Amino acid sequence: MQGVLDILSSGVHDAKNQLFLAETLLVQAEAEHGISLDEARFAIELAALRLSRVLTAYKLQRGLETLSISMQPVGELLEEAVLINRKHCERLGLSLTVAHQRPVLWPLDRELSLDILSNALQNASRFARSRIVLSAEEREGFLRLAVEDDGAGFDPPPHTAAPRLGVGLFVAREIAAQHQRGGRQGRLSLSNGGALGGAVFELWLP
């Protein structure tokens, strides 16, 4: 199994290295010609994220993915998720805001949590009418990270049917569950409504 994983990993890393080169060439072109190629750069980062996600999904399925938990500043996590997605949202005419006061720190896997939030923000940006809110709070001893939008919500509504599980949601669900602390386990929750009336994506981490 390790052999297949090594081959897949090495292919994905090669591709990501190439994508990095492509992105920096765009950055250089932006500087030289005074133009903005944000969307092209965003597309490159998205492609890389998807590659990583497929590899993560494979590892999860084979039981080869292990988290790396450290104490992370929650505000910084949100700030970075916004940085990755802000320009894309702006171009779509969407406002992306953050609601967070506490907790300051939480034990979590930074890179994987960031990917999950980024994925949720990208989904929201496809369906939101004008607003997306990314929030974090401590609730019932969990860190609740939420992405809410003012779109039409999940269709069909999550409580009426099991949601179609794409790679993104599969990874998010598994990664959430792998966050364990004091006998409690993380989870994913999808619903419609919330403060903005659209889709509500929640990641609960113990």
Next chain:
Amino acid sequence: MAALTELGPDFYRALRFLVVDDQPAARQGLRICAQTMGAFLVEFSAGYQDAIARIRRAPPDVILCDYQLGGERSGQQLLEELRRFDMLADEAVFIMVTAEQAYEQVVAVVELAPDDYIIKPFSPERLKLRLDRVLRRKRFFQPLYVAKRAADFPAAERFLDESRDTDEGQLHRFELMRQQAEVQILKGDAEAAERVFDEILAAHAFPWARAGKARALVGQNRLQEAREIMDQVVIDAPMYFGGHDLKTQICMDMGDHAEAQRTVEEASRKTERNYVRKRLLADAALLNGDTETAIEAMADVVRNDSTPGAVTVADRLMLVRSLVEAGTLVEAERALDEITPQRLETAGLDERASWQALRALMKPDAERARVAGLRNAWMATPFDAQTRLDIVRAAMALGDRELATAMTHALFASDEIRRVFKVVRDLFEAQGMSPVFRELQRRAALQKISHGDDVPPEAPLQGV
């Protein structure tokens, strides 16, 4: 968030950057990123050795280093080497760049983590976000760096106490606690360190915090409890090699040299080019009586630990010692000849005495007169355990029972006897001096009971 704007292009313009990557195109990519952030002074390095040379010559403020450096070298090895030889100030920033998402697992378990890492591809904006955070963190901790460099523990503690409740301190609460525990360990207050590690562990059972607690327990001589923690840590976090090293040390302190060797061997196999660990392997193997492994490890160190100044006289002596123990005297002599007078000149008192003792061990008759001239000075010098053991061996070879007994007495007086207890006991037994050894042991125990109070001068030992 407002603080972000503080670190604008002007700030970055003044920083010296070093980009380390074996791929020219990737170096170019990182340079573009750095320049987009406002960097002006950007130097390149194509690999491990060149990077070390450049950093030695002119330490940069920020190092952006790819994890894969080509050949068998990694950015992690570069970082460990820089820290090992103190080539990077605490204020300097080292950021690892990698396309491997799995690097996260590497960084979570290494002893010496970079200041941060970033996974490719990333935009200059994202790199700047991460770098800004690191630079702000460094600025926040700067008073602590200064205090620690000066070994000014009151100042370090003052900083840690005063910072904890500030807004920025909240953000670094765990790092502050970790530093607090480290300062307590440096100060020698292992109980206070244990309390802080317990506080961290209440939030999450981080392997490093469990290992920290084990270190604090070792500092209180609670070896069995420390051992139990580390037994579990190496199972739970098999890639946390620092955990293996600590368990090895604890096993050696407990005299369980077989388990010590097994533990460090496992870690060393997975970190082939970690020569600090190879030295530990040699120590454990030699104590365990596995001279072959000790010789192999030390020969590798002497041959391949290539950073200038890395191979010391102590390392060469360890190779000689292992060869002598294995009974391969011709090779031992050859290895001893490698310790030239010039090299010996740079060595400390311990190494010089060990060098002389090992010579005497190999050629007792030729060295007898020289040792006779040195023995009184040796008996009055506070050598480390290894040197004392070398002298015990030499003394036995020379038939100098008084010297052997005096050195063993000194070993008993320090806690270091634990590691070499079995070796010394066997040496005494081989000379028919077991009763003397037992008497030394008894006296050490009595002295311990008297809590280190001055014990009246001892009666001469029988049989010496």
